[in-house]
Amino acid sequence: MTDKPLILITNDDGVNAKGIKELTECLKDLGELVVFAPDGPRSGMSGAITSLLPITYKLLQKGNSLSIYSCTGTPTDCVKLAVNDILDRQPDLVVSGINHGGNMAICVHYSGTMGAAIEGCILGIPSIGVSLTNHSEDADFSESCRLGRQLARRILKEGLPKGTYLNLNVPNIPHVEGIKVCKQAESRFVNEFMRSENATGDPVYWLTGSLENAKPVHPENDTLALDNGYASLVPCKIDVTDYDFMQRLKSISND
Amino acid sequence: MTDKPLILITNDDGVNAKGIKELTECLKDLGELVVFAPDGPRSGMSGAITSLLPITYKLLQKGNSLSIYSCTGTPTDCVKLAVNDILDRQPDLVVSGINHGGNMAICVHYSGTMGAAIEGCILGIPSIGVSLTNHSEDADFSESCRLGRQLARRILKEGLPKGTYLNLNVPNIPHVEGIKVCKQAESRFVNEFMRSENATGDPVYWLTGSLENAKPVHPENDTLALDNGYASLVPCKIDVTDYDFMQRLKSISND
Numbered sequence: 001m002t003d004k005p006l007i008l009i010t011n012d013d014g015v016n017a018k019g020i021k022e023l024t025e026c027l028k029d030l031g032e033l034v035v036f037a038p039d040g041p042r043s044g045m046s047g048a049i050t051s052l053l054p055i056t057y058k059l060l061q062k063g064n065s066l067s068i069y070s071c072t073g074t075p076t077d078c079v080k081l082a083v084n085d086i087l088d089r090q091p092d093l094v095v096s097g098i099n100h101g102g103n104m105a106i107c108v109h110y111s112g113t114m115g116a117a118i119e120g121c122i123l124g125i126p127s128i129g130v131s132l133t134n135h136s137e138d139a140d141f142s143e144s145c146r147l148g149r150q151l152a153r154r155i156l157k158e159g160l161p162k163g164t165y166l167n168l169n170v171p172n173i174p175h176v177e178g179i180k181v182c183k184q185a186e187s188r189f190v191n192e193f194m195r196s197e198n199a200t201g202d203p204v205y206w207l208t209g210s211l212e213n214a215k216p217v218h219p220e221n222d223t224l225a226l227d228n229g230y231a232s233l234v235p236c237k238i239d240v241t242d243y244d245f246m247q248r249l250k251s252i253s254n255d
Numbered sequence: 256m257t258d259k260p261l262i263l264i265t266n267d268d269g270v271n272a273k274g275i276k277e278l279t280e281c282l283k284d285l286g287e288l289v290v291f292a293p294d295g296p297r298s299g300m301s302g303a304i305t306s307l308l309p310i311t312y313k314l315l316q317k318g319n320s321l322s323i324y325s326c327t328g329t330p331t332d333c334v335k336l337a338v339n340d341i342l343d344r345q346p347d348l349v350v351s352g353i354n355h356g357g358n359m360a361i362c363v364h365y366s367g368t369m370g371a372a373i374e375g376c377i378l379g380i381p382s383i384g385v386s387l388t389n390h391s392e393d394a395d396f397s398e399s400c401r402l403g404r405q406l407a408r409r410i411l412k413e414g415l416p417k418g419t420y421l422n423l424n425v426p427n428i429p430h431v432e433g434i435k436v437c438k439q440a441e442s443r444f445v446n447e448f449m450r451s452e453n454a455t456g457d458p459v460y461w462l463t464g465s466l467e468n469a470k471p472v473h474p475e476n477d478t479l480a481l482d483n484g485y486a487s488l489v490p491c492k493i494d495v496t497d498y499d500f501m502q503r504l505k506s507i508s509n510d
Contacts, residue, residue, distance in 0.1 A: 046302035046331075047364045054451065054459035076301075076365070081460055084447045106377055108495060109302045110331070115364075122361055122443050163441065164497045181504045183496040186418065188377050192339045196309065204309035205336055235497040235504055240363060241438045242419045242490040249436045249490055 004065075005031035005092040005156050008120070010078045011099060012042040012112025015060070015070040019098035019141055023130065024066070026145040027095065027152055032065050034091075036082035038112075039070040043101070044207075045112035047119065048074045057081065075116035083123050093156055094120030097130035098144045100137065104169045104222045104232055105185040105211060114167060114236075121165035121238055126155045128165065133226060134172035144170035147179055147231050163238045169222060170231040180230040185221035186214040259320075260286035260347040260411050263375070265333045266354060267297040267367025270315070270325040274353035274396055278385065279321070281400040282350065282407055287320050289346070291337035293367075294325040298356070299462075300367035302374065303329045312336065330371035338378050348411055349375030352385035353399045355392065359424045359477040359487055360440040360466060369422060369491075376420035376493055381410045383420065388481060389427035399425035402434055402486050418493045424477060425486040435485040440476035441469040 007027060011020040015037040024035055036057070055073035069086065071078045079094060096116035103111040113129045120127030130148040132139055147170055160166065167184075170176060192209035213223055222232035262282060266275040270292040279290055291312070310328035324341065326333045334349060351371035358366040368384045375382030385403040387394055402425055415421065422439075425431060447464035468478055477487035 041307060044304040044306040046300075046304070046370065048301045048303040048367075049299040049365050049462055051299040051462050052296060054453070054461050056453075056457065056459050077462070080444075080447050080462070085450070085460065106493065109370075109373055109377070109493070110304050112303075115301065118364055122364070124443070161497070161500055164500050181501055183498070183501065184494050186494065188379070189335075192335050195340070198309070198311075202311065204311050205340065206309045207304055207306050207332070207335070233504070235500040236495040237497040238361065238364070239439050239441065240491040240495055242416075242492040243438070245416055245419050245490040246436055246438065249488065 006087065006089055007031045007033050007093045007095060008079065008082055008087065008091040009033060009035045010037045010075055010096050010116045012038065012045055012075045013100050014038050014040045015068065017100060018138060019100050019132065022141040022145050023095065023098045023148060026149045028066065030152060030156060031092065034082065034087060035068040036071060036078050036086060038075060038078060039072055042074050042112045044110050045074045045115060046110050047076050047115035050074060050077050055081065075112040076119045079116050079119040079123065091125050093152060094125050094127040095130065095148065095152055098141050098148060099131035100139055101131060101135040102133035102169050103129060103131040103167060104226060105187040108167055108184060108236060117165045118238065121163065126160040128155060128168060130168045132170050132172060143176045147176060164235050167234040167236055168231060169226060171226045171229060173229060177230045179233050180225040182222040182225050182232040182234050183218065183220045184234050185218065185223040187211050187223065261342065261344055262286045262288050262348045262350060263334065263337055263342065263346040264288060264290045265292045265330055265351050265371045267293065267300055267330045268355050269293050269295045270323065272355060273393060274355050274387065277396040277400050278350065278353045278403060281404045283321065285407060285411060286347065289337065289342060290323040291326060291333050291341060293330060293333060294327055297329050297367045299365050300329045300370060301365050302331050302370035305329060305332050310336065330367040331374045334371050334374040334378065346380050348407060349380050349382040350385065350403065350407055353396050353403060354386035355394055356386060356390040357388035357424050358384060358386040358422060359481060360442040363422055363439060363491060372420045373493065376418065381415040383410060383423060385423045387425050387427060394427065398431045402431060419490050422489040422491055423486060424481060426481045426484060428484060431486050432484045434488050435480040437477040437480050437487040437489050438473065438475045439489050440473065440478040442466050442478065
């Protein structure tokens with residue numbers, strides 16, 4: 001058993017989401033799988049951690065090759081707790097997803113799916129997030145499973161550089177051309193709130209909006225690859241230091 | 256009124272925290288201030304957004320040069336809602352803090368303070384996060400106010416490159432030597448959970464842990480500057496693409 005790779009699977013849509021179930025199914029023959037995922041939806045939780053309340057977990061299914069746990073915490077909490085206290089060895093791979101909805105461009109900063117991948121990477125584990133650009137509960141995950149599995153196999157064999165994690169997004173089409181290695185598109189959301197009213201007539205605000213790319217569009221943008229029928233793969237760094245500007249800034253300490 | 260710079264102030268400790276009150280006080284003469292901050296503690300919320308529930312806000316104080324709002328959302332929600340729906344013009348600066356507790360090294364990935372600075376930057380506004388390495392409610396913010404104000408003045412004058420935000424951390428000592436421009440220290444937390452029990456005897460887990468730097472310690476690490484009595488200033492990028500590895504990875508699309 002211990003010579004099989006150990007794969008930790010989590011997500012931000014919750015342990016009962018179709019995306020994580022299909023992901024688990026398609027990775028089954030690649031190693032020993034432990035699913036340790038939130039007990040319900042945690043979309044948009046980014047790298048949030050639960051610091052003011054305790055968290056707990058439940059074992060839902062125990063087996064030699066597949067165990068499933070649900071946890072009251074965030075995706076990041078899940079990776080932390082599984083690695084620190086649940087697993088008897090360091091995982092060889094963290095796969096987060098498959099997310100119901102895309103996490104391309106700046107979504108890496110809001111995504112709970114990617115928060116979990118970031119945490120795996122911080123803990124020294126090769127880590128990837130996989131997302132499908134379809135929010136619906138019964139989305140078709142066949143292409144994202146195929147490509148996610150292909151990527152997982154490769155990472156298990158070759159590893160990843162320390163401090164680098166991967167963000168795979170798959171377009172919601174029946175046949176995806178393949179994986180294109182991309183950069184994170186420069187973008188922002190526009191028209192971000194829908195104003196509404198609560199039952200007493202007071203205004204409330206629902207987050208919404210659409211992703212708008214900066215012009216001109218860079219040919220290596222992840223959003224462009226998706227528009228062209230490819231899955232986008234962006235390698236991302238834990239170290240977010242802007243080294244170019246750091247050199248220019250150095251004078252500030254002498255002010 | 257409109258020729259004064261507009262400064263949006265937020266935080267993750269909530270609108271009533273000492274850190275944001277002292278920050279507001281010390282920035283008063285630099286422009287028109289709008290405080291738009293969470294109605295209570297949102298520590299460790301990272302870049303989380305509220306997507307499943309509506310958010311609301313309250314005007315607590317209205318004035319020509321200072322208005323204060325509290326909001327039910329996360330720090331990131333606060334910046335989004337203020338810029339999209341509350342302010343009548345684009346702010347010239349977002350200042351998030353002063354956080355009760357340090358956000359050096361990898362804490363940029365967990366911090367609600369930094370989540371707000373990231374959001375300001377995504378929206379095209381020069382944005383900084385300011386943190387003091389003292390978690391206590393009645394911490395002494397004099398040095399962090401002095402240095403935060405110095406930085407805010409400089410940014411108002413010189414701006415920041417598009418897509419770059421600043422992470423200022425101030426050590427908890429009576430006299431800080433000055434600001435050192437640094438890189439984000441490579442690090443991770445260890446011993447991250449305290450196991451305890453709830454009232455019915457079931458195990459619960461409290462997040463805790465201590466930050467451990469990777470060895471050898473890089474001379475430009477933010478954590479090292481803090482240890483040596485300096486405030487650390489790390490310029491950070493919204494674009495987290497690992498461009499070096501991106502080039503090496505390109506072959507994967509041909510697999």
